[in-house]
Structure formats: C-alpha cells, structure tokens
Amino acid sequence: MKTRETDRHKTPGSRQAVRFLILGAVSLVSFSPIVIAVANMRLLGDDYILAAYASAIGPVSSVVTWSTFYASPLFSTYMFMHGWWFTVAPEWLQYAPSFLITAGLAALSGWTVMRVVSGVRWPWFVSIAVAVSFLPMWVLAMGNLGGEYDAVTLLAQINWVSSTYRGLLAYTYFFIVLALVFRLRILRRFNRSLPILLGVVFSFVALNPLPDLLAYGTTSLALATLLALDRSHFADGTSTRAFIYLAIGQAIGIVLLFLSPGSRGRRQWLDFPPPGDPVGAYVQQLMVFMREAANPSLAVVLIGVASLTLIVSGLPNNQMDQYRPQLRVLVLGFALLAVLLVLTGSTNVLLAPGAVWHRWGLQVVVYLLVVLCGVWIGSEIHRRARVPSVVAVSIASVTVLIGLLPSLTVNSLLSDRATNWNERSSALLYIWDREMFPDCWAVLSQSGGTTQPKEFVPVNPCRNLIP
DSSP: OHHHHHHHTOOOOHHHHHHHHHHHHHHHHHHHHHHHHGGGOOOOTTHHHHHHHHHHHOHHHHHHHHTTTOSOHHHHHHHHHHHHHHHHSOGGGTTHHHHHHHHHHHHHHHHHHHHHHHOSOOOHHHHHHHHHHHHHHHHHHHHOSSOHHHHHHHHHHHHOGGGOHHHHHHHHHHHHHHHHHTTOHHHHHSTTHHHHHHHHHHHHHSSSOOTHHHHHHHHHHHHHHHHHHOTTTSTTOHHHHHHHHHHHHHHHHHHHHHHSHHHHHHHHHOOOOOOSSHHHHHHHHHHHHHHHHTOTTHHHHHHHHHHHHHHHHTSTTOOGGGGHHHHHHHHHHHHHHHHHHHHHHTTHHHHSOOOGGGGHHHHHHHHHHHHHHHHHHHHHHHHHOOOOHHHHHHHHHHHHHHTHHHHHHHHHHHHHHHHHHTTSOOOBTTBOOGGGOHHHHHHHHHOOOOSSOOSOOTTSTTGGGOO
C-alpha cells in the first residue's frame, strides 16, 4: 500500500522535467510581446463611458444609474469597477486586471481539463509549463496567423472591457460543466440547490438577455440526455439531475434578466429597424459566423494540444483512460454548443446591427472545443502508439512558437495606438474611439463631472455628467 502511494506521487525524471521547462520557456517567449503590450493599452470603445461615470459619481452609483439600461448587475459591477480602476491607475497599468483575467481564464481552462482528465497530481514545473503553453495557443485561436481584422479581434479581447461578456459567459459555462461532469465533492452535499444557483449566476454574466443564452440552456439539457443514455459510466444519475437543475437555474436567470429594469429601459431607448430581407440577412450572418468558427489556425492549436497531451500522458500513473467517457461527453456537448451559437448568434442581425463582437463568444467556445478535441486525440494516440517524449515536445514547441506571429502584430498595433492616443483619435477598424464619446472625454480630460447628474440618457452617454 505504501509502495502504491509512493508511485502515485512519483515525479517525472530529469529528462522529462527539462522538456517541460523548455516547452514553458518557448511558450513564454511566444506570449511575451502581448505581455509587454499591456503597458500600451489605452481606453477604447465604451470603456470611455465606464471611466467617465466611475470618475464622476463612483462605481456603485454608476451601476445603479446604468441599471435602467444594462440588465445584469453582475457584469455591470465588473465593468464599472474597471472604470474606477481606469481613473486611479497609471496608464501603463490600466488594463492589467482585465488582461490578467482574460489571459488567465484562457490558460486555466486548458490546464484544468488536462489536469482533471490526467487524474494525477503534477509537480509545480509541469503545472506552469502546461498553463503557459495554452496562452500562445489561445492567441492563435483568437488572432489567426495574420491580418489586421483578426489581430484587432484578439486585441479587443484584452483591451476592451465592456465587450468581453460573451467570452466570460463561455468560460463560466465551461468551468460549471467540468464541475458537474466530474462531480466535485461539493455537489454531493448540494446536488440540487448548487446547480440551480450556478445556472442563475451564469445567466447574470450576460450583460443583457441574449439569443446565446438559449444555446447554453439547450446544451445543458442535451448534456443531461447524453449522461442519462450512458448508463454504463453514469449509472447513478447524479450528473444527469445536476444538468437538469442547471438548466432550470439558467431559465430562472433568463426570466429575471427579461423582467429587469435594464431590459425595459433598453427596449425603450433602442429601436433598430428590422432588415428589409430578414431571411437574406440571417443567411448572410450564418456564413459570417461559420467563417469565424473555421479559423485556419485552429488546426495548429489542435496539433499543439494533442502534442501537449502526449507529453502529459507520459507522466507516472496517468489515468486518462479512466476519464474517456467524461471527455467524450464534453466534446459532444461543446460541439453542439458551437453549432447552436452559430444558429442563435446569427439572429442578432434581426434585433440590431450585426456587430462583430456578437461572434466573440462563439470563438471562445470553439477554442475550448478544440482544446477538448486535442486532449481526446492526444489520449487516443497515446493508447494506440508510443510517441517519444522528445518528439511530442518538439511538435508542441513549434506550435506554440507560431503564436509569436499574432502576438507581434498585436504588440505593434498597441504600440502605434499608444503613440497616437494622446494626440488624436486612434480608432481601430470597427472599434470606436473618443470621437464617439465627446462628452465622456470632456469629463475625463477636463474633470467636468458632477456628483449630481442630470437626467440620464444612455444613448447620449456622459452628457448628464456635464455641469
């Protein structure tokens, strides 16, 4: 028994340790241009609104004021706390918190699924190498291999706080699903109330009621069905019931969002005319969403994650074979979610202009799906053949190094923008700059705010802050 316990915690040999450290070092080199670029991030898009209101009336009062236009108090608090930080932090630190959250979730999601599926405790250097390796792969998934459009999309994920709610929604759902599929201990004590609560909180991550929420709710019910059908591995039905309760919580959250003052106010202030050809507009958006989901660099990410899985599979006492049923459920669930998000996300064009940020939640879900598929493929290769660790490390190192291309592009864009920002407008493609928010800029640049704002008009933000 002691021998078995000793084997379970046996660490990799020195050669394997060196290979993990090499992979982590290459990943850091690939991701470092974006880390350096954090100092060059400046206010962008609606973040001018967040900073102006937080500066004039404080973050709490800002959340209360905007509750008549934004449905979710949870994400509103997240935004205006960042708005407060924008006003008190030096320029080079303004976007550090949002950057750490976004990049941290990208790394943590990959690390978590690899750690849970392997079923063993890792040494510290393995954990660091695995987590850091997912950063350049996330950069590739968002920024592609080149082109300003994709680079700006990646840039917006780390330099535009108010646009990140769809991505945060995807990560939140991912971690909830992992917890329910792998049945964390806390679920055994609160196997009904906790999933319902998680469902409500999840819906509240969305800034306003979105068609995307229907896709997530349908996926929860589909996952419950998949688990119920696989009686050989999920015989007690605990996970099945958990996903049913999760879907109930999601439905409650959606209803609360619809009934909130923010939803009523949004319908009052925003009245977009429907497209002249609804069917044609929807089909066009379908094509756009499918194109975004088929990012060519995802093939590189898939190879990178599969290679990383092969390296982890060589760790002592690896238990990936034991968790193949759970991994299969996750792959099927997120594949379905990606398809549903294409279908539901395309309906945004029937309610409002087809904005590019409507697709960013889909891109995060596809990234997570590719991570799951990479782990699945890597574990299958390990079962059927023995790939030398040095080969797997070499392939993984090459794939993460490719992430240097979009990293350098984003670094260059942010460097140029920081140079121009103090002198003139520095808009980026489809992202507005200060010319769209002149009153907000007046509040920030001239300290023109007031602690007693006049009538709030959300479609003309910050005018009520001018004395």
